[in-house]
Amino acid sequence: MRAWRITRTGAPLDVMELVTDAEPPVPGPGQLLVRVRAAAVNFPDALMAAGQYQVRPPLPFTPGVELCGEVAEGPRAGQRLIGTAELPAGAFAEHALMNAATALPAPGHLDDAEAAGFHIAYQTAWFALHRRARLARGETLLVHAAAGGVGSAAVQLGKAAGAFVIAVVGGPEKAAVAAELGADVVVDRRAGDFVAAVREATGGRGADVVFDPVGGPAFTGSTRCVAFEGRIVVVGFASGGIPAPPLGHALVKNYSLLGLHWGLYVTRDPAAVRACHAALTALAPRPLVSARLPLEAAATAVHDLAAGTTTGRLAILP
Template identity: 60%
Template sequence: MKAWQATTLGEPGEVLQLAQVLEPTVGPGQLRVRVLAAALNFPDALMVRGQYQVRPEPPFTPGVEVCGEVLEVGPGVDPDRYHLGDRVVGTTAVPAGGLAEQCLMPAGGAFPSPPSWSDAQASCLTIGYQTAYVGLVRRAALQAGETLLVHAAAGGVGTAAVQVGKALGARVVGVVGGAAKAEVARAAGADVVVDRTEGDLVGSLREALGRGGADVVFDPVGGPSFEASTKVVAFEGRIVVVGFTSGTIPTPPLGHALVKNYSLVGLHWGLYLERNPAVARDAHARLLEMAASGVVEPVVSEQVPFADAPAALTRVASGRTTGRVVVLGA
């Protein structure tokens, strides 16, 4: 079968090579699926660079999130839960990742696909939306009527957080970098959008949030975005730390958190698949309900052919894309 493989570590556009490889062998607790679409994520690029916490040895096939058709069910998998031909969404078992004709999926990270969504849309449901839902509901306890501040609100996880926040009844303020991204965040449902490139971010946030500040902050960026958040978070507010796409991991001002009475909450969504998979199953069930009612729908900015996967992943890594970039099946 065809697969994009990182033959060495480096920039995706330079090190990914199209190869003919053997079909992956399904192991205990796994599914073998035909890849219908693969949604690209920033961790895919980090993995290829050797900068992610999961560091497979080259050669390996990246692509951590897919929509696929079940071809084989491995030993130890509940036969009543998965059937041949089922369309599923979820995470993959790198090194047999999703930028290939077939991949492996841990059964615990595979979920039913929304029936009305296209393959490209469905491929986007798991990582971004579950990160948003678990972060806002379980970790931050976001309540209807509260104000939610979302950084990188035009990105994949950011647009998901905007939509989930609105579905939960929050007022959503989104932060973006540029006029084009501002339009994407507004289309996703943000009530107010702040362009961080237009001047004083803290001043603009204070104006957008009002005296009460942000009850919940959803931050996949870190760096200056986190620092600005500490200045505008509300009394008893919650800052959910999701990632550090800025490349800078901030040092939490614990004395400031004490004085202002706010919480710093970390979220590593993937850990729930290992430690408490019921959380992920419950989140997916709720997200399916939201999908059926139309309150969440992935912002798919690009659908690219399989042959263009390296260039597409390079664009995702640059931070210039909006919404989700999806590689269609080979």
Template identity: 60%
Template sequence: MQAWHVHENGEPSEVMRLEDAEPPTPGDGQVLLRVRAANVNFPDALLCRGQYQIRPPLPFTPGVEICGETEDGRRVIANPALPYGGFAEYAVADSAALLPAPDALDDAEAAALHIGYQTGWFGLHRRAGLEAGEGVVGGPEKAAVARELGCDVVIDRRSQDVVSAVKEATGGRGADVIYDPVGGEAYTQSAKAVAFEGRIVVVGFASGTIPSPGLNHALVKNYSILGLHWGLYNTKNPKLVQHCHERLTELAARGAIKPLVSERVPLAGAAAAVQKVADGLTTGRIAVVMEEAAA
């Protein structure tokens, strides 16, 4: 089979190599999957750089979210067990964590359905109107996509004063819930923009900077800082993962949700795709789609 291997840490475009390899051998409780599509994530870039909280032994294959096929023909989504990631023709995953791929979504969309890292955006919602989409994005292209997708209020953090814009949009109250996968300056803005008794949900640090929150500020403003490491639910509360997947599958079947896949590339384009995500040049998900699945 062909698989992308990382032999040393560095920028994805420099350290990822497409090589011939033997299909991986599953361990106890694992299953071999034929990869149909693999979603590209920012953690893939961090894995290449050696900056992710999980550091698989070298060489390894990145690719943490896939839509694959079992030996008995079931179409599933899975998080591959590193070092045998999804940017390969075959990957390995824990059999207990496999989830059925929604029939309403194609392989690329199913691979992008995983609950986890999305784009480098953080969303704002008011309790009075959770159905109304609001978001803070980076760059005019991302702002345009957010508007096209139906967001009622879109704030471009690169050209606007985020805190002032949030206060204006919420009548001076601030945001009740802030989803922040960016960290760094975005978190600083979050703390200033959050409402009294609001909540900041920390999902990741795409900016590369891990903030040090001022707990005195949280105290005087009565807001909560909540960490969300979704992967832990697979071991701490797997029934919740199953429940969320079932709800997402129902929403997909109704046409209420559909992952935004802005680009589909062949296996040979995986390294360039990971670098593109690392450089913040995407407005949706990029999926690596195998030729057999695309045919």
């Protein structure tokens, strides 16, 4: 089969190699062999290639952490599932492995490319907004990287929850995407000050909830425009900058700093993950898939996402 391999760590374009004679992975206990119908590109794919992610699969490995797959054999053959791949047999291949206990039914309203990008982004946004921040109807939600994969999901779920959504993006193309997603206010950080925009939009009160997958200046600015008893949810550090939290500032302004590592729920509270999937399936949001690419384009797609030049989700179709 065709599959991407990483034998050493580094930049995706340097270390990802497409091979055409790979043996299909062999499922172990509790695993499913699936035919990959579509794989989604995620920021952790770039971090794993560089050896900088908290999960470091043994070399060599096939990258690709998220997919929509069809069970290839056994009593569940033919089932269409979504979820995470069981590395080192990742999703950037014609066949991959999935955990039989954690793989979830693909929502019927989504095609393969949409389904592949449904799991991680929407689960992350849901847990951040509802489990960690307890977002309430009528509150103001500030979303950074709002045209990206997880940011676009946060905008959609924030609107569905009845929040007033302020979206921060980088560039006019991304601003148009955030507006189409339903954001009430869109701020191009390259052309304006999002802190001032939040204060203006809220009459000086600030954002009740901040969804931050960026870190760096996005986090620092958020501390300046978060509301009294507001909540900043730290989701990631796409900017590469991990800020030191200003605890004295949080104390005097009465706001909370919340961390979200969604992957912990998979092992610590799998019932909550299944309940979230049921709620999301019923809500039926549709992921923004900006490109559907052949398997040969996977390395370039990972590079482009890491460089911040993409919008929505990139889907790889083997």
